Amino acid sequence: MKTNLFCLILVLITGLYACKKELDPVFDKSPDARINETLRQYQAVLTGAPYGWKALVYPAGVPNSVFSFFFRFNDSNRVQMFSDLDGTSSVKMRESSWRLKSLQQPSLLFDTYSYLHVLCDPDAGNNGGSYGQGLGSDFEFAINSLHGDTIELTGRFHSSKALLVKATQQDMDNYYQHRMNRDIDSVSAILTYFRRLTAGNAKYDIRISQNLHLMNFTWVYKGKAQTFTTGYYYTPDGIRLSPAFNDSTSVISSIDNIRWSNGQLTCSVNGSAATIGETVRPLALDVNAPQRWYKYALDRGRYWGSDEGFHVNGADDAFHIRSLPDFFQLVFWPQAQGAGVDFDMLGFVLKVGDARPTLSYGPAYTQPDFTSDGRAVFSDIGLYGKLPPDKTPVLRSRAVMANPQGFYLIQVGPVAYDMVSASDGKSWISWSF
């Protein structure tokens, strides 16, 4: 009986469930239909912008960096492009191919080489990135969102962010009529190691990396050195910082009206006149850096090395030390004759064939004088070793070292220092360990 009752209940339950199973779809159309509709919508939006699109691309491989682009998509899978990569790409339109495709998300693909791909090129010679990686940027993007005039993208390979904003006629004309202002690039003609942006009472030391579109600010706030790095891109007026730079008292979002004149850049910051020019002495000096630099090598019984020697008045390897016979490296070796012997050397290291590199000649010094304001001053005690037939590169390097004002040491990496002439700031050498 019990079993029969059980069976009866079973019949009732199955009977109840064995009804027509109609899954009520959440959406009114099939996934394919909806994807096609979305792609059609994106296609219409992208090709429908009458004046094209302005774009900002933030390569994932270079934090803070940003590059600007101009795209004009048409219905035949062609896109016209400008970019602020360099002088040529700013003014020379390049056409390539584009496509919308439903991958895991609706995606915008730039599927033949264009300016956009220069950032991704694994040949670092094309973009100043790393070999095998480039700048870690993207050319295939998932479309994240479309709000009004803005499309947000995420790279499918390296996850670089990109932003497309509908351009105005003015924006488009600026590109096609070559109105991009690239005068900031003249900053490399300012020969000092430190470059000073003076805007009203505010002063900043700036470092600009043209390859990577990075700008670094150093300033003093309440007696303390501060530093900030941001990306920049070119505009018809000058450059725009992305994100803007906030020094705790004011915000700088762009540097406008940039012009090169009389050895400096004139510009305007927040509407007031400003300049970028030479400065010998940095705003904030790491006064302990010279001793730290010296002690680091001394403690390890080793030396600081430089492949290029001195940069002077805008010229790398100004004394052509690389043309010395068998030249391998220029080193600074504290107590080169053994610990405790006050004999430091600016040594020219030669490498003959497969033999081990050997410190062969160069001027020698007593321990540098470390001044309280953060300079190292070297005292020459003579020239040692068998000099090459053409002594000029050695003698000129020696002459720079003899600078009575000495040198500032700027730590630029965990084991990398730049040693900058304290008298004019136009000679420096980069040491690495």
Added chain:
Amino acid sequence: MKYLLLLLSLCFLLSCSKSNDIGVIDDIPGLGGDTWIKSPLDRWLHDSLTIPYNVAVKYKWDQFEFDLTKTLVPPKEEKVIPVMQAIRKVWMNPYIDEAGMLFFKKYCPKFFILSGSASWNENGTITLGTAEGGRKVVLYLVNDFFTRDMPGYQPGDSGNVKQMFHVIEHEFGHILHQTIMYPVEFKRICAGLYTANWNNITDAAARRDGFVTAYSMAAFDEDFVEMISMMLVEGKAGFDKIVNGIPPGVSPNGVAQAEAQARLRKKESMVVNYFKTVWHIDFYSLQSRTRKEIDQLLY
């Protein structure tokens, strides 16, 4: 009764109406391959390669054709036609002239994929070409393809271009021997010296053991097709130079200069005989045609 009820409930289960409608399937995005508006470049490839030779060229980016971990970029459009024209001149035409259109269409790899950049390896070296299954050939560094009639050509560019032809001849060699095998005696010439460690050996060291390149040491088949490829791309004079350039003395593996040279010469004659008897191709004639085209492109 019990069983009847059970049966009844089973019947209920089966009787429910399950409409298995899969919806509209004639509009699945991407089904049937990628589509785009054809450009003059697409038409050129179709008319010059697909129609006459049944060869397809993919130049638009598709990461899934490549190693998914590699950073690569698509080719520049303006490089595609010069690259494919050069391939037609250096590889296709000499084979067609020597062995006929039917032979070529029957055996040639049918699918070329182009990458703009080289494929960078962990150890800092670059890969310039790969192939799969006798059908697909991937060519890298198309954006640096320069021949002497192009502005900006430097003699150093010839290495990349030659390497590209090397890859194609190599892969085509595989197709040939996979269709009809070469004589087994070939495998005995350098028996015992084949090694998986070939990538740590220089070409010069490999030659002292009687291999034409280091990659030849990877396997018998690779050895055979490297011979074909090197002889075609370097030409007779170039190959003679390789053989004659083996330095005197005995290699670390105990192979004397004369022995290494004799081994390469024996391999050469076996390749030539193989082409003659199996495919009725005069190898030396094919070689001189191929090299002549390379010379015209590069020097």
